Amino acid sequence: MIVRVLEDGQYEIADSDVPELERLDAVLESALEANDEPAFHRALHALLEKVRAVGSPVPHDEIVPSDLALPDEHMDLSEVRALLASEEG
Amino acid sequence: MAFMKRLSGVVQAKANKVLDRVEDPRETLDLSYEKQLEQLQQVRKGVADVATAKKRIELQAQQLQAAASKLQDQARTAVAQNNEDLARQALSRRSAIATQLDGLRTQHEQLAAQQDRLVDTSKQLEARVEAFRTQKETLKASYTAAEAQTKIGEAVSGISESMSDTGLAMQRAQDKIANMQARASAVDELLDSGALTDVTGSSDPIQAELDKASQSSQVDLELAQLKAETGKGAPSALGAGGDEEVADAETVPQNAAPADPFSLDSGDGSAEPAK
Numbered sequence: 089m090i091v092r093v094l095e096d097g098q099y100e101i102a103d104s105d106v107p108e109l110e111r112l113d114a115v116l117e118s119a120l121e122a123n124d125e126p127a128f129h130r131a132l133h134a135l136l137e138k139v140r141a142v143g144s145p146v147p148h149d150e151i152v153p154s155d156l157a158l159p160d161e162h163m164d165l166s167e168v169r170a171l172l173a174s175e176e177g
Numbered sequence: 178m179a180f181m182k183r184l185s186g187v188v189q190a191k192a193n194k195v196l197d198r199v200e201d202p203r204e205t206l207d208l209s210y211e212k213q214l215e216q217l218q219q220v221r222k223g224v225a226d227v228a229t230a231k232k233r234i235e236l237q238a239q240q241l242q243a244a245a246s247k248l249q250d251q252a253r254t255a256v257a258q259n260n261e262d263l264a265r266q267a268l269s270r271r272s273a274i275a276t277q278l279d280g281l282r283t284q285h286e287q288l289a290a291q292q293d294r295l296v297d298t299s300k301q302l303e304a305r306v307e308a309f310r311t312q313k314e315t316l317k318a319s320y321t322a323a324e325a326q327t328k329i330g331e332a333v334s335g336i337s338e339s340m341s342d343t344g345l346a347m348q349r350a351q352d353k354i355a356n357m358q359a360r361a362s363a364v365d366e367l368l369d370s371g372a373l374t375d376v377t378g379s380s381d382p383i384q385a386e387l388d389k390a391s392q393s394s395q396v397d398l399e400l401a402q403l404k405a406e407t408g409k410g411a412p413s414a415l416g417a418g419g420d421e422e423v424a425d426a427e428t429v430p431q432n433a434a435p436a437d438p439f440s441l442d443s444g445d446g447s448a449e450p451a452k
Contacts, residue, residue, distance in 0.1 A: 091181065092338065092342065094184075094345060094346075095297070095298050095345070095349075096297075097301055109178070110178055113178050113180050116180045117179045117180040120180060148301055148304035148305055148308065149304065149307075149308035150308070151308060151309055151312065151331070151332045151336050152335045153189075153331060153334035153335045153338050154185060154338060155185065156178055156181035156182060156185045157184040157187070157188045158181055158184065159184065160294075162294070163349075167349075168184075171184070171187060171345070172183060172184065172187060174187065174191075175186070175187040175190040175191065
């Protein structure tokens with residue numbers, strides 16, 4: 089499974105690590121729903137840390153689409169909301 | 178993966194907008210490559226724009242520093258002349274400048290971070306574009322095989338996604354620049370109007386901010402320091418202080434500037450060496 093971290097790059101994630109990412113993703117999703125900025129940042133940080141720890145960076149000469157995407161830690165909640173809203177109507 | 182899937186959908190949708198696919202996949206490859214080269218140029222321009230914006234902030238910080246030094250000297254002169262109200266007003270304005278500098282510092286940091294990320298992103302895109310260039314010829318040559326068609330689809334999707342990500346990075350950089358420009362224009366107006374430096378002026382747009390600042394204990398503290406410094410000397414010696422102010426204003430910013438262009442010395446630091 090390939091995860092893109094925006095403004096960072098792509099990471100290949102082994103199937104065995106997917107359940108943990110799913111758990112962290114759920115925490116992030118609920119922080120987003122609750123519009124809870126500190127919780128959002130904690131959850132995003134945890135998820136990014138995990139992706140970068142267990143994932144192996146996709147080499148730059150390998151051109152593949154991603155299955156999942158994540159903002160980097162510099163995006164705040166309102167920016168992420170705006171980004172999601174920009175295509176989801 | 179509710180969140181990551183949603184965001185991925187957004188990125189893909191933007192990627193699809195980047196490139197209109199045409200019927201012959203071989204043409205899609207060429208069109209895609211042209212777009213990639215265009216975008217690389219835009220990114221390079223984007224990086225230059227951020228650098229220009231940063232430079233403008235640095236210049237403004239210097240101007241504000243110079244204004245602050247002048248106010249410090251005016252306050253010193255006013256204290257020597259026993260004009261406490263005028264001294265208080267000058268110090269208030271100086272403290273308003275510190276607030277402006279704080280804002281500039283934050284924006285400068287944001288722009289620097291955005292510039293770093295934009296440079297990284299563009300380097301990645303550059304590497305991928307180069308890889309794409311060599312792969313597309315191979316793919317075109319073996320295009321008739323069904324497997325090659327799948328690979329073409331993947332390569333085009335993959336590179337479009339990178340372009341979409343780069344597009345987002347550029348958009349964020351532009352947003353930051355726009356914020357910076359709004360503030361920079363406001364600071365320019367303040368500097369041009371003379372409101373910051375001319376303590377004898379009656380009406381000015383930062384009066385509200387100044388009123389607040391004049392209540393602050395920082396101003397009281399600085400005023401007390403100036404009095405302690407100057408009060409011991411001859412109170413009437415600075416009656417024709419006009420020339421002296423200019424001379425002092427030139428020496429002080431040189432002391433303050435190298436340390437941190439976005440913060441003012443607390444008052445005693447710049448005052449003592451001149452004594």
